[in-house]
Amino acid sequence: MKPAPFKYLAPASVEETLSMLTQYGYEAKLLAGGQSLIPTMNFRLAQPAVIIDLNRVSELAYMRPGDSGGLCIGAMARQREGEYHPLFAERAPLIRETMPHVAHPQIRNRGTFGGSIAHADPAAELPAVMLALNAGFKIRGREGEREIPARDFFVGMFATAMQPEELLTEILIPPLPPRSGWAFKEVARRHGDYALAGAAAVVSLNEQQRCREARLVFLSVGDGPVEARGAVQALAGEIPGEEVIRAAAETAAAVDIDPGSDIHASAEFRRHLARVLAVQVLHQAYERARRA
Amino acid sequence: MAKWKPLERMDFLGKAYPRVEGPDKVSGRAKYTQDQAPAGMLYGAILTSPHAAAKIIRIDDSKVRQLSGVKAALTDVHPTGTVRYAGEEVAAVAATTPEILADALELFEVQYETLPFAVDIETAMKEGAPRVFADKANISDARVEEEGDLEAGFAKADVVVESEFRTQVQVHTPLEAHGSLAMWNGEELTIWDSTQAVHGVREGVANALEMPINKVRVICQHMGGGFGSKLQPGRYSAIAARLAKQAGAPVKLMLDRKTEFLGVGNRPNSIQKLKLGAGRDGRVTAFSAITYGTAGIGTNAGVRLPIVYDIPNYRHEHYDVFTNAGAARPFRAPGCPQAVFSMDQIMDEMAEKLGMDPLEFRLKNDANPARQQEWRIGAEKIGWAKRNPKPGSDPGPLKRGMGMAASIWWPGGRGTQAMITVYPDGMVEVRCGTQDLGTGTRTYVASVAAEELGLEMAQVRALIGDSDYPKSGASGGSTTAPSVAPAIKNTAEKTREALAEIAAKHFGVSPAQMEWQKSTITVKNSPAKKLGWKELCSLLDTEPLEVRGEWVEGLSSAGVAGCQFVEVAVDTLTGRIAVEKVVAVADCGLVLNRLTTESQINGGVIQGISYALFEDRLMDPHTGTMVNSDLENYKISGSIETPEIEVIIYDEWERGVIGVGEPPTIPTAGAIANAVYNATGVRLREIPMTPDRVLLALAKKS
């Protein structure tokens, strides 16, 4: 249970990190909280030749208010902050509500926002929540900086739109429109386990209390976070009452997702859970939007 | 026959007091085998077979030996050269660091000729399935147990219920891995072992290495659990010793988690076809069972049926099935949780058909006087009278229910030796070659001696976990307390006799005239002729007093009864079962320490919940290996899944010490299944009761 030999580098700045990434490219792996990377190295499933440790790059560890009610999260901000930092309660309550479902407190103390997003585990909560919140990611590379919207970022199982020489630096959470509500729910075997299925929803209403915009995103039912686009189309312009939500959840489970089977759950069971969770999160998000 | 003094005169026994090694454990001073690190120590590891069945054609360790930091390697650790399960020992290596060790394991070149295999019981039972042993059929001959006249019993029955139940393979998963540190001093070998049997490992290692037994010493001061899987000597101990000899340095060889899952024991699974008959009067008349179980390449996959209830006519036919998987080992109440899971469910099914309350039906068919009381106590505590009268009738998706099941156990005490040393300064040492697998043995070794000698715990030092100490058996079968406590008491009594003689000589009277009052001794009717403990011990001058004693009849007994009541909430939308409350009524005889007794019962219940809802060894029929051999994917109930557990100690001190460690894990799964039925109207006949199984069962019903 020990990693294969590797070279260890500990840059102190983003600039230094980028030049190391340029030098080592595919051979290098960035080390953030290590909660996903180190186990794979210990099991020798990953044998990177070079480790670039981001833990001394203090310019990446921050949270600050973004424009007009949004939130900016540095890649090296610890997941645990999501539970306790007042900025999250104020500006991203959906993240705060989700955080306790991510692993265990000890792991969230080390694990980072950037690490979870860059890792792109299809069973992870944060990528799904990022899609639901319409987040954007700032990526730095040799050629400068670019921003990728969450919906273009997750491209497959453990795969993102980033290049190996690139670094995720910041997560941008835009403010929610007025009359918006949100919800997150998941089903796991034990508390803290990766979910068998999970769902995040954001619902925004117009002045007539009809659905102006909605996003419903699942985790653990595909190769990455899965947006239920058919389901939200069915919601558009509607008052999201029980019937409407039930129909949307049905579309989500039957059409929008294509879950796989593994030792933890069959595809059929995941579809069932997705349906149940979709009803629950849409209902709760709608209720919150109504009261907002 | 020896007897304990009445409970009301006891200072320690029957009461709650902390473990003597508690401060060492919470401060990290307690050193487990895993923590040992003598100067110059090397790390050892075993290369295991990736194949479920294969002939080892060739093992080449030349690249291993060339790796800098490798100090020893063995290629002859497999006794026959044919591996029969993935995870079986093939070669071994020792190196200066764990990192080099991991590199070294990748450098062995092993050529296998793979053979066909069957890793699951269904495949192994099929016609023409690959044979696990060339010279034996996969399915054993029937083992039959019967009593009375089965046909007549069923003929008398007004109602007959038939049901099939299945239980999974559960793996022990103690927190501390199995393993040894082996150290040579010339021809003498010292082994630190994470074991439930220091004397057993000593014998095993001496045999394996063909050494005289007096040259082997085995030590286990603290250990992180065993649950039965550490009762026997492991191949790893002798392998560590051979590596250490070859390297000329101490070698610590702890198994990794994967090998733990594959190769050091498990609880066999079961397929159980049951039939129960009863009369309208609520008396069971007949019971029959046909059961199958796999202990991997081992035997003893039995299900202990019939169990608990008084059944006049029965027949049980059992078949062991070989599979290409690691051999089973005794696991906390072997054969019993499986049996109660099915027995107490078919009892409930019968009660429903008879239109009887399950409690009333049990009281009618349970001959055990202790359990007769316990059923009533438990029912009262859980609020049985308030339970859902109609299964599944709660409105809404969340449904609550209650269920119950029984516990039972048999063995009592047996031979154990002990020695007490009294020093001239009044301090006392107790030596006993038992070991503390985490249950609190060390603490009662001290407290029983303190109790009998009238001393404070701080005056007594308990020395255990060393094969140099007087012989005691393995810590298994819940026999440790009923074996060790009487031996300590007997030794303490003899110590008092020896001290009384010394005092008598001092006063010039006969020993029969001496009288004890706690630790003070007086000449009868001459209150002035009195010696306090310190004065008395000072008469020893410079020679410590050494007294030996042993287990004697009368201080322990066999036979344990218990029961558990459970309340669950089932989310019928997601299929999740939440156990909300467990009332565990445990038959405890003379309680040696209320705190550690409660810990045993809590632990048994938690392991029972884990068995009922989570744990499952999953074997891949294509690759022939276990697919969830890690603690992320092999699910064990965690702290958040642990409900309120109300422990009710049913103590009858007059019965002496009885075993308490195993029985509390027996009823939990059966009680949960009955509660799930009460909650939902759906019976789960297979564990673990996972959310998808719950949903499938619900879907079948509607």
Ligand SMILES: Cc1cc2nc3c(=O)[nH]c(=O)nc-3n(C[C@H](O)[C@H](O)[C@H](O)COP(=O)(O)OP(=O)(O)OC[C@H]3O[C@@H](n4cnc5c(N)ncnc54)[C@H](O)[C@@H]3O)c2cc1C
């Ligand atoms: C027992 C256990 C349970 C867990 N349960 C859950 C769970 O339920 N849900 C869940 O979502 N997660 C879970 N996790 C994973 C945990 O949340 C991880 O912390 C997280 O997925 C990765 O974050 P990290 O900071 O530890 O990243 P690391 O492990 O350090 O890195 C992960 C990957 O991201 C890359 N990376 C890191 N930072 C950057 C960056 N700034 N730019 C580009 N690439 C980067 C790394 O190179 C690596 O490939 C669990 C982990 C454990 C050990």
